[in-house]
Amino acid sequence: MPSLPLYFYFEAGALIISAFLLFKFKNKPIHWFLPFLFLMVCVEFFGLFYQRVLHKPNTWLYNITIPLEYVFYGFIIGSLCLTPAFKKIIFWLTGLLAAWAIINLFFIQGFNNLNTNTLKAGSTCMLIFSCLGLLDLFRSDEHTTLLANPLFWICTGLLFFNAGEFTYLFFFDTFLSKGWDQTARLFGSINNKMIFILYTCISIAIICSRIQKKKT
Amino acid sequence: MFPNTEEENLTTMILLVTIVLIGFVCFVVLLAYLFTTKKNKLLREKQLMQAQFKQELLQTQIEIQSQTLQTVSQEIHDNLGQVLSLIKLNLGAIAATETAANQTKLTNTKQLVSKAIGDLRELSQSLYGNKIAELGLVQAIDNELKILQNSGQFKTSLKITGNAFKLNPQKEIVVFRMMQESINNAIKHARAKNIEVGLKYEAASFTLSITDDGIGFDPADLKSSTQTGMGLKSMKSRARLIGADFSVNSIPGQGATVSVSVPDVS
Secondary structure, three states: OOOOOHHHHHHHHHHHHHHHHHOOOOOOOHHHHHHHHHHHHHHHHHHHHHHHHOOOOOHHHHHHHHHHHHHHHHHHHHHHOOOHHHHHHHHHHHHHHHHHHHHHHHHHOOOOOOOHHHHHHHHHHHHHHHHHHHHHHHHOOOOOOHHHOHHHHHHHHHHHHHHHHHHHHHOHHHHHHHOOHHHHHHHHHHHHHHHHHHHHHHHHHHHHHHHHHHHO | OOOOHHHHHHHHHHHHHHHHHHHHHHHHHHHHHHHHHHHHHHHHHHHHHHHHHHHHHHHHHHHHHHHHHHHHHHHHHHHHHHHHHHHHHHHHHHHOOOOHHHHHHHHHHHHHHHHHHHHHHHHHHHHOHHHHHHHOHHHHHHHHHHHHHHOOOOEEEEEEEOOOOOOOHHHHHHHHHHHHHHHHHHHHOOOOOEEEEEEEEOOOEEEEEEEEOOOOOOHHHHHHOOOOOHHHHHHHHHHHHOOOEEEEEEOOOOOEEEEEEEEOOO
């Protein structure tokens, strides 16, 4: 098996942190990160295994799991938000996104083509959700320690990750159709670095949620 | 670097937009941090102002109460006291002209009036805040316990630990009123017969404790009760006003102890 990419270790690191901190810890909805991260690490591992060892396409795997990721983040941010209007917007958009992902997967782009339509919609939704999450923190009437708030770290991670790939995703089809590999590699490298930021922020969010729970 | 210009141009454009977007995210995060820090500062200031307002409100309440008690005390002393003294004088004048049988009755009545004058004087002193400051806390409490003891229904004791010193006059009045409220509770609600008051003077703190042998209660019931007695609420407020720690310990059937600890008496 060839060596694993660096971002995989960041994902695995977040999983280990969540396993240590969230295993016996029922703090809804943060404790859902444990099965989610486990799934993500498995997906990355099998995705790499398919591509590098079996030399088979792994697009179908990501077409299924990436929408799940979007739905999961929508659920987490929606649950952590305190403003009812924001909750409603986030849950509705998440539902619509899930419906769109299913329609796109089964009827439009299919399993074997990368579902770029879903990625574009998902990335846009993630940017909206993160902004709403941060706005929710501003609106709170209570004393908020931003750097110890899980919602802040989750939103920050998602904002950086999606801002990094947002523009690129909108031209992804052009790059694919014209076979511009160099650009794809350049943005693949940017995307990997954004994964470091995303999973570091998620690890911090998990640690913060544990500290909050201990305090209460 | 790129095989064709079209790819290079598009890539450069996307890169630039991505950099701008990431820069914008950095700006948003920084803004969020600064905004929350400012909001927290404002919230702290608001809480501080609310606390100060509550403190002032409490102080005003206590001042009004103190003023009212002073007026009542003065009324007792100046009016009721004077009227009773006049009655006593008149009785003395009548006694000289009466028969022996009536004289005994008049003597008894004079004694009763004397007792009423004495009791009223004590009550007047107990209500009069400035008198407490004049007498000092120890003497005022001792007088209060004597009044109770003289009623013949209760046994009281005062235990002083350490070298007694004067507290700030306002604190002394508040502590004295809390002691009165505690004793009142012990008599009215706990049906206590023995009351022990302790005054503990330490280098930097003072503690008042009132222990009774009444029916007691479960402190958990008191915490869960939404209708905690007015007396207890008022004692808590008074304690807060002078920055004292207030606690009530009790076991059902085994009496209760009320403690008021005033830190930083200097």
